[in-house]
Amino acid sequence: MITCDLLVIGGGPAGISAAVAAGKAGLKVLLLEERERLGGQLTKQTHRFFGSVAERAGTRGIAIIKDLETVVAQLENVEISLSTTALGIYEDGVSTALKSGKMIKIKPKAIVVATGAFEKFLPFENNDLPGVYGAGAVQTLMNIYGVLPARRILMIGSGNIGLIVSYQLVQAGAEVVGVIEASPKIGGYLVHASKIRRLGIPIYPSCTIKKAFGQDRVVGAELVRLDEKWKEIPGSQFTVDCDAICLAVGLNPLIDLLGQSGCQFKYIPELGGQVPIRDESMRTNVPHLYIAGDLSSIEEATAALLEGELAGLSAAKQIRPGQSLEARMEEVKTHLRALRSGPVGEKIRSGLSKLTGEALPTPSPRTNAIDELSRTGIASPANLAGVLPDEKRKKTRAYAVIECYQQIPCDPCVHNCPFGAIKPFSDINDLPIVDFDLCTGCGQCIGRCPGLAIFTVDETRDGDRAKITLPYEFLPKPVREETVDLLDRSGKCVGQGVVKSVLNTPKQDKTTIVTVEIHRNLVQDVRQIRVVQKS
Amino acid sequence: MNDDKTIVCRCEDIDIETIRKLIDQGVTSLEEIKRITRCGMGPCQGKTCGPVIAREIAMKTGQPMEEILSPRSRPPFGGVLFQEVLEGIDDEE
Amino acid sequence: MKNKASVVIVGGGITGTSTAFSLAKRGVKDIVLIEREGLASGATGRCGAGIRQQWGTFQNCLLARESMKVFENFQEVLGTDIDIELKQKGYLLLAYSEKEMDQFRRNVEVQHQLDIPSRLVSCREAKEIVPFLNTEKMLGGAFCPTDGHANPFLATKAYAKAAERLGVEILMKTEVKAITVVNDRIKGVHTSQGFIETDKVVNAAGGWSAQIGEMAGLHLPVYSERHEILVTEPVNPIMDPMVMSFSYNIYCQQTPHGSFIMGYGPQNEPRGYNVNATWQFLETMARKAAWLLPPLKNMRIVRQWAGLYNMSPDRQPIVCESEIVKGFFMGIGFSGHGFMIAPAVGTLLADLITGSPLTWDVVLDLGRYDRHETIAEPSVV
């Protein structure tokens, strides 16, 4: 029987954060992770994270994990047990786990469960054909084992996961034939949608999959349009060719381990389905049992880190009373509230109010109506007009165009302008506003935006030539003086341009910053380049 | 594979028609469906099929999801070999 | 919901549903069965569902034999198309002492009076039946090839469906909260859905039967005890019979689906209603199983759970009408073997309720404890 103060189950961001907080508060902590490395979902996330800079947003998921690993490794009183699967939590407070071919028993004083979530499944005809994958499996194959699961992929679901995995598939060399979405608007952040639209990937809102075709593996799919009541529109079926179908239709909290612990649950779709009941300090109805992260509600890494810290601190407070942890706990709670305060946090807020029975906080003033952008992922001229400087300013110096039109909890841009030209946020959900008097068009912000939504435009020169600088995350990288195709917001080729500079130092961390000389008429259309196949 | 099938439970290979027929016959609890079809009794313990079946029941009967989805998960999650249990027995016990 | 019933049955396990069916089949109308959760959510849905005819008393052999006849002809008797997955590959009982062997010898004699095809087996014969059986320390055993196993959920479901077809109203997610008794007679039942007027109640509440007794002002001599069980992932069929030992304290069988189900009788288990599983059970079970049936070592346990045994003083069922409260019937105290005899128990309760002579000459009343006539069944786990 192993004893410790705190047992943390799950080594994703939430679990690590709980272990670190409790470890710093002097607890003897044991952290169990089923896989052979820490990081949870983050180990598969090769993209830059949106979220709060204080919680490492703007950094790639894989890099965030490296940081966390370093922090946790420095704490001597935190023991990490990898390749260890928790099997059960029993009524006597003992947890069992499978480690190196042995069922070990652990008796801690408190437990934080942070087992994350698992993917939802979608019933459609022939969904048992080889070639139907979950997004998680695709990411594992692609980003961990370096195997491309297929060549032509249909993505089901336009939440952040569907959008991001589509982007990663293209990075890995696959073709994404489309992203379909049952709801009339795109589910994920619009910056992620725009990112794949300009690669030419169509997004079909109000559309679902009816069946997969194929004899012994997927060769295509039949799709159907839905009306505003989510009913199939007769005769609206259409087919696409693809050799894989990737399901990204949401996550459910992984509550299994809590099943016989006495912990109570509530079905709250806004939080991901059946979720454990817990208070604001992440304590469940069972004494000494805490939860954090996607297990408590399907959210983001920032929330998982904060909830983990809160759970770790709550446990520390209970096991070792007398430490002054309240101040930090309050601070974390404030952070979490701020994170969830914007329009995209609406769902989580209403879910949490169902959980705690609290009244809803006052709704945020601005909400995201279903406009053209949220249906297509393509910004309209009206959207664009709101973020450009006036004609006079355009002529004097280069300037940044931040195509971030949706309030999401994300702030790396603000923290990365050397000139302070992006107005400080009062709330992490604020939209970035550029002070064009301060902006020099230096482009430092471009590579820091997790949404790849920042471009700089230089139209100061006379004549018909202008320059656009944009982020580029594909291989092969362009070289100076190379002619590249210019793509607009829908991925259509609108002309060619000549590469004038390629910035690809370690600081860029693989987001190459490319400046292209193009026709001045195209500066507000071109948002992507394509390297023309070298023969 | 010529007959088009919509699989609900991948562990036990159960299709949605089987489930719908049962619901029509008045078998409207997850637990009952599980017992009759073995849906959810495979290695995943109903993680994937549970919500799908619950939604079918909700659609056909109008019962609220939270009443349908009562968690009755049973350890050991992911399973454990007898051998592994034996290896872990503490000597002093 | 009816507000008046001729009989209210409390409990939707195998006992309650088989009783409902037997009663309805005799033409009794206006029967209501009340179940707090769902069908077979109590011990029935959690049990090993072994069916054994190798008992030590004539009465038990009779009940089991008669019940097996029903299980064997289930679809015909019930008029159902539900297949209860009956498997008749026998029970192999193991003996570890001369005393145990002698007992088996006597039991087999009793069993033969009822044409139960049991026989004593040597260790070598036992190994022919289960080749990987560890016969170390074993002296021999007994085997009955027609013993077996059925799917308890499907059996309950089939009884419930057949009863409903005959007019029985089954209310699920409905709890019996109180029972009105006036002048020692049943007057009605208060449920979470309202009051039902009736003069007959059947207590088929399994592990909770003492509580139902209290509601009628009766102190029934039964209590509940947690028994644990586990199941492995399915493998190819390798073991035909249920393997069971009273002294080594284990039962283990392979279901038609391929998974192994097993358990043992707990020591020092406190009385109560707790049905949480324990990690200690896994360890003890693993030790026992790996020693007796070595290939099991490499099998994967996928689920463990527990259910309640409703224990009576002589570990034998109590099937009777209360002598104190008229109209209060009970089928309780099955002490771990209520599934296998449920068809017979349903018939007996129907006899009692309709005032007919008992179909079989058995003594299962409560009064036997006062008369000091407890049933001396030698072969219980």
Ligand SMILES: Cc1cc2nc3c(=O)[nH]c(=O)nc-3n(C[C@H](O)[C@H](O)[C@H](O)COP(=O)(O)OP(=O)(O)OC[C@H]3O[C@@H](n4cnc5c(N)ncnc54)[C@H](O)[C@@H]3O)c2cc1C
């Ligand atoms: C494609 C994709 C893109 C995303 N992009 C972003 C983004 O840009 N920004 C952002 O903020 N968030 C993003 N997220 C969300 C973010 O990854 C999750 O919210 C976060 O990882 C949740 O952390 P967690 O610790 O709760 O769970 P997880 O990261 O899922 O970690 C849970 C861990 O528990 C372990 N575990 C489970 N069961 C057991 C057991 N029985 N025993 C031992 N260990 C166990 C698992 O192996 C896993 O390592 C993205 C998610 C996905 C899938």
Ligand SMILES: Cc1cc2nc3c(=O)[nH]c(=O)nc-3n(C[C@H](O)[C@H](O)[C@H](O)COP(=O)(O)OP(=O)(O)OC[C@H]3O[C@@H](n4cnc5c(N)ncnc54)[C@H](O)[C@@H]3O)c2cc1C
């Ligand atoms: C682990 C285990 C293994 C077993 N193995 C075997 C075996 O191999 N062979 C065998 O023959 N027997 C076995 N048994 C015993 C067998 O399961 C029981 O004897 C039998 O199932 C009892 O059935 P029942 O209908 O009387 O009770 P139950 O199945 O317990 O049914 C009682 C029902 O009453 C309901 N109820 C209780 N209170 C109320 C109320 N107030 N209002 C409404 N409803 C109420 C409950 O919800 C429950 O569904 C085993 C038992 C266990 C626990």
